[in-house]
Amino acid sequence: MSFDFEKQSHRRLNPLTGDWVLVSPGRTKRPWKGQTEPPSPENVPAYDPQCHMCPGNTRASGEHNPPYARTFVFENDYAALRLAGQPHEQNLSGLLVASAERGICRVVCFSPRHDLTLAKMSVAELRAVVDVWIEQYRSLGSDPTINSVLIFENRGAMMGASNPHPHGQIWANTTVPNEPAKEQTSLLAYQRRHGSCLLCEYWKIEKKQSQRLVCENEEFAAFVPFWAVWPFETIVISKRHFGSVDEFSDSERDTLADILRRLTSGYDKLFETFFPYSMGFHQRPTDGQPHLEWHFHAHFYPPLLRSAAVRKFMVGYELLASPQRDITPEDAAARLREVDAKS
Numbered sequence: 057m058s059f060d061f062e063k064q065s066h067r068r069l070n071p072l073t074g075d076w077v078l079v080s081p082g083r084t085k086r087p088w089k090g091q092t093e094p095p096s097p098e099n100v101p102a103y104d105p106q107c108h109m110c111p112g113n114t115r116a117s118g119e120h121n122p123p124y125a126r127t128f129v130f131e132n133d134y135a136a137l138r139l140a141g142q143p144h145e146q147n148l149s150g151l152l153v154a155s156a157e158r159g160i161c162r163v164v165c166f167s168p169r170h171d172l173t174l175a176k177m178s179v180a181e182l183r184a185v186v187d188v189w190i191e192q193y194r195s196l197g198s199d200p201t202i203n204s205v206l207i208f209e210n211r212g213a214m215m216g217a218s219n220p221h222p223h224g225q226i227w228a229n230t231t232v233p234n235e236p237a238k239e240q241t242s243l244l245a246y247q248r249r250h251g252s253c254l255l256c257e258y259w260k261i262e263k264k265q266s267q268r269l270v271c272e273n274e275e276f277a278a279f280v281p282f283w284a285v286w287p288f289e290t291i292v293i294s295k296r297h298f299g300s301v302d303e304f305s306d307s308e309r310d311t312l313a314d315i316l317r318r319l320t321s322g323y324d325k326l327f328e329t330f331f332p333y334s335m336g337f338h339q340r341p342t343d344g345q346p347h348l349e350w351h352f353h354a355h356f357y358p359p360l361l362r363s364a365a366v367r368k369f370m371v372g373y374e375l376l377a378s379p380q381r382d383i384t385p386e387d388a389a390a391r392l393r394e395v396d397a398k399s
């Protein structure tokens with residue numbers, strides 16, 4: 057008898073990180089008595105005089121935002137990383153190991169409109185955001201102290217974004233952080249072993265099987281990865297092999313804008329809410345090396361499980377042993393495909 061992935065618990069390997077996820081289908085049928093989250097606030101105004109990102113307003117630092125018309129980038133007033141400071145290395149018996157870390161943190165306002173989201177913006181407006189991301193990756197990456205540029209967005213109060221104004225962040229620093237570093241090791245090992253790219257080969261399989269595909273256009277595809285941890289986690293990959301946003305063609309700038317808009321509006325339709333998520337781009341470090349092993353992609357990690365009010369928690373077994381999911385990635389992809397078809 058063939059193995060039924062929809063019925064029997066099993067674990068799946070994430071070849072990008074080497075981590076395993078436990079898949080336990082059917083577990084969402086259990087009665088829910090845990091926490092529910094209040095729905096996100098409706099009727100957000102187009103301009104909020106209290107918002108530190110709206111055009112013309114004053115920020116906590118005392119600086120004034122210009123009356124910007126499209127996008128606006130500023131240095132984070134509460135930056136987690138700064139360029140100034142002394143170098144320092146500590147290693148006590150290989151046990152108390154630390155080093156000074158330098159970097160730059162910026163905020164990117166996607167629109168002057170306080171009430172918009174990526175899903176509600178037009179492809180042309182989103183293209184302007186893509187252009188800013190590319191400019192920022194180039195300019196930050198050209199600084200010799202900056203070797204990694206992480207572009208990301210936390211959306212929704214559930215993900216810790218206290219301000220609904222559409223915005224993302226860029227943290228650029230000297231060392232490559234944990235997640236992209238793990239992926240880089242795997243991508244490089246795969247390339248050395250097989251002489252090809254892990255994600256190019258993986259995309260061939262996803263395309264053929266098509267059961268985890270959510271949507272695609274000429275140059276990008278979005279799907280629930282085989283090893284997804286979060287219920288409706290997705291990965292967006294470029295169909296062409298290249299390492300970073302600064303290698304985008306003119307058309308890829310538009311098609312990335314298109315697939316991001318499609319995916320985020322599908323998420324909103326799934327539970328008829330402003331779907332919260334953390335999303336970000338994984339790409340080539342800016343250390344001056346060619347890094348041909350890197351294949352540009354984006355990850356979306358949304359916390360919602362069954363409705364706008366019920367989220368997934370990473371607790372218990374997940375904190376102490378391994379992540380676990382209840383609905384299969386194939387099932388999650390089918391539901392996302394259904395809402396995508398309605399758009």
Ligand SMILES: [Zn+2]
Nearest residue numbers: 107110170221
């Ligand atoms: Zn605002």
Ligand SMILES: [Zn+2]
Nearest residue numbers: 253256297351
């Ligand atoms: Zn590739």
Ligand SMILES: [Zn+2]
Nearest residue numbers: 239338353355
């Ligand atoms: Zn990645």
